[in-house]
Amino acid sequence: MHPRPFARREGGALMIAFVIRRLVQGVLVMLVVGFIAFSLFNFVGDPVALMLPPEATQADRQAMRENLGLDRPFYVQFATFVTNAVQGNFGISLRLGRPVSALLVERMPATLELAFIAASLALLVGIPLGVYTGLHRNSWLSRLFLAGSLIGVSLPTFLIGIFLILIFAVWLGVLPSFGRGDTTMVGGWSTGFLTASGLKALILPSITLGLFQLTLIMRLVRSEMLEVLRTDYIKFARARGLTSRAVNFGHALKNTLVPVITITGLQLGAIIAFAIITETVFQWPGMGLLFIQAVQFADIPVMAAYLCLIGFIFVIINLVVDMLYYLVDPRLRVDRTAVGGH
Amino acid sequence: MDAVRRFLDGDIFHSFSRSPLTIVAFVVTVVCVLSAVFAGWVAPHNPFDLKTLNLLDAFTPPAWTERGNPAYFLGTDDQGRDVLSAIMYGSRVSLMVGFLAVMLSMVLGIALGLVSGYVGGKVDAFIMRVADVQLSFPAILIALLIDGVARVALPKDSHDTLALYVLVLAIAASGWVQYARTVRGSTLVERNKEYVQAARVIGRHPVAIMFSHVLPNVLGPVLVLATLHIATAIITEATLSFLGVGVPPTQPSLGTLIRIGNDFLFSGEWWITVFPGAWLVIMVLAMNLLGDWLRDALNPKLR
Numbered sequence: 001m002h003p004r005p006f007a008r009r010e011g012g013a014l015m016i017a018f019v020i021r022r023l024v025q026g027v028l029v030m031l032v033v034g035f036i037a038f039s040l041f042n043f044v045g046d047p048v049a050l051m052l053p054p055e056a057t058q059a060d061r062q063a064m065r066e067n068l069g070l071d072r073p074f075y076v077q078f079a080t081f082v083t084n085a086v087q088g089n090f091g092i093s094l095r096l097g098r099p100v101s102a103l104l105v106e107r108m109p110a111t112l113e114l115a116f117i118a119a120s121l122a123l124l125v126g127i128p129l130g131v132y133t134g135l136h137r138n139s140w141l142s143r144l145f146l147a148g149s150l151i152g153v154s155l156p157t158f159l160i161g162i163f164l165i166l167i168f169a170v171w172l173g174v175l176p177s178f179g180r181g182d183t184t185m186v187g188g189w190s191t192g193f194l195t196a197s198g199l200k201a202l203i204l205p206s207i208t209l210g211l212f213q214l215t216l217i218m219r220l221v222r223s224e225m226l227e228v229l230r231t232d233y234i235k236f237a238r239a240r241g242l243t244s245r246a247v248n249f250g251h252a253l254k255n256t257l258v259p260v261i262t263i264t265g266l267q268l269g270a271i272i273a274f275a276i277i278t279e280t281v282f283q284w285p286g287m288g289l290l291f292i293q294a295v296q297f298a299d300i301p302v303m304a305a306y307l308c309l310i311g312f313i314f315v316i317i318n319l320v321v322d323m324l325y326y327l328v329d330p331r332l333r334v335d336r337t338a339v340g341g342h
Numbered sequence: 343m344d345a346v347r348r349f350l351d352g353d354i355f356h357s358f359s360r361s362p363l364t365i366v367a368f369v370v371t372v373v374c375v376l377s378a379v380f381a382g383w384v385a386p387h388n389p390f391d392l393k394t395l396n397l398l399d400a401f402t403p404p405a406w407t408e409r410g411n412p413a414y415f416l417g418t419d420d421q422g423r424d425v426l427s428a429i430m431y432g433s434r435v436s437l438m439v440g441f442l443a444v445m446l447s448m449v450l451g452i453a454l455g456l457v458s459g460y461v462g463g464k465v466d467a468f469i470m471r472v473a474d475v476q477l478s479f480p481a482i483l484i485a486l487l488i489d490g491v492a493r494v495a496l497p498k499d500s501h502d503t504l505a506l507y508v509l510v511l512a513i514a515a516s517g518w519v520q521y522a523r524t525v526r527g528s529t530l531v532e533r534n535k536e537y538v539q540a541a542r543v544i545g546r547h548p549v550a551i552m553f554s555h556v557l558p559n560v561l562g563p564v565l566v567l568a569t570l571h572i573a574t575a576i577i578t579e580a581t582l583s584f585l586g587v588g589v590p591p592t593q594p595s596l597g598t599l600i601r602i603g604n605d606f607l608f609s610g611e612w613w614i615t616v617f618p619g620a621w622l623v624i625m626v627l628a629m630n631l632l633g634d635w636l637r638d639a640l641n642p643k644l645r
Contacts, residue, residue: 295490
């Protein structure tokens with residue numbers, strides 16, 4: 001487990017090269033995403049026609065073109081777009097008439113709180129269920145959990161939401177079916193954590209969003225547990241007379257956590273993507289709902305900004321997960337592309 | 343006759359007949375597909391024939407409830423359309439989009455995978471890099487973005503006619519990576535085998551070698567992948583249609599039906615959304631079980 005000092009020094013240089021390569025790749029991806037967003041702006045519909053009233057004269061149009069820099073060569077326009085985008089300036093929403101960056105900042109807390117609760121739920125329930133089904137693989141309760149997880153995988157997110165609304169909001173009438181409830185502002189961040197109605201409003205959406213991840217983590221922990229429990233060092237630990245509690249949790253569970261952490265990291269991105277669906281079902285005022293409405297109304301600035309933001313989040317997540325992998329698993333310190341692109 | 347005999351005695355049929363769950367999944371899948379394909383004959387009503395619709399029948403609950411009407415077994419929606427018939431016609435759209443998207447995805451992935459594995463070098467590095475990047479985004483997000491961008495880019499009046507093709511294209515483009523990777527992997531193995539060298543020696547064109555010699559030998563795993571992909575594609579289609587960026591309401595798929603029904607959830611007309619939803623889940627679950635079984639049955643290592 002402990003590399004020799006020499007290996008570590010060599011690993012350090014390799015690590016830097018690895019990080020730089022990933023960074024370059026990340027920047028390239030962002031440029032491609034930015035280019036798509038930029039093309040949306042410039043080639044889809046005429047931005048001048050979108051911004052000016054219909055009775056504007058030809059001179060007005062020309063002035064507007066020059067004002068927006070649309071008469072300049074294409075690469076200059078792209079450079080301007082990238083400069084603006086890096087500073088968070090994406091223009092004004094066509095539908096809402098407000099700066100896109102302000103809209104996104106305003107909607108971000110709702111999405112992040114929902115994603116956070118959903119991810120916690122998936123981890124806090126998924127890991128114990130995975131450990132249980134791994135340790136007692138033949139009990140009827142394990143079979144029940146596994147069958148349930150299979151159904152959970154086949155249920156599309158929006159249907160889970162609809163069924164939960166039908167049961168808990170329409171039939172039982174105990175939980176709200178849309179919106180965030182009352183929110184309080186804490187230093188520019190609108191939170192739903194501090195009011196009873198805000199917390200109640202979080203329950204159904206976070207279950208909807210977290211259920212798929214929960215089943216995924218449960219199955220992952222289970223299969224990792226089954227694998228680890230077969231290894232020699234677990235047998236040896238048992239032979240040494242350690243309590244099964246110490247063996248199961250101290251030795252076995254600890255060794256399953258590496259893949260769980262990385263998969264969860266990658267799933268964070270998926271949670272933010274699937275938040276679009278959950279937010280639509282529950283009319284949750286987050287970024288995903290903003291994006292879907294932008295698509296329906298052809299609100300290009302919002303679409304472009306969301307595209308860039310999501311691209312950025314994914315690049316960052318992938319970078320961090322790749323680096324974690326690299327730190328945690330020495331086998332990956334060989335060039336991954338040389339192994340065959342796994 | 344001989345072929346049928348051999349099939350019945352074979353491993354695959356044996357494994358099939360020994361698994362009751364698989365048989366149930368198979369029957370459910372066949373029923374779903376047949377009722378969709380022959381919806382015009384099987385469905386009790388034609389939900390899109392305006393002449394037969396009767397607004398007085400709107401919001402009829404399922405037949406077994408108090409106000410139910412035996413003519414409408416699963417009840418009717420806000421326009422008096424029979425829910426059961428709408429489901430059959432709707433799953434036809436769902437299955438068609440799913441099937442076409444998987445076919446297109448497969449063609450795209452196989453072609454890119456073959457070229458990547460056979461040509462190698464810079465081409466390979468480029469295609470696989472693109473695949474890596476795309477794989478780091480969830481497929482549904484890619485499909486949503488392509489669909490959203492296409493909707494903005496296309497002229498408004500052509501939306502309804504093109505929406506179906508745009509949807510197929512978006513789902514197909516979000517799924518090609520799996521095929522490309524699988525095919526590339528097998529192609530790397532096949533390209534060094536003697537029959538490929540022989541073909542090269544007699545001077546066959548590289549494209550001909552790729553598609554008529556290598557392709558048949560790398561197709562097995564791809565077909566298994568495709569059976570599992572159909573269920574995913576159907577879910578993606580339903581999700582996009584539910585979000586309002588999928589098929590137009592004039593040609594409702596299961597997702598559109600669920601979206602329509604969702605508006606009536608709070609007024610107590612639960613059947614309009616629950617039955618299409620349940621149909622979708624059962625169909626997808628059956629297809630997944632069948633695909634899982636096929637994967638295990640065709641993989642000799644797992645026996």
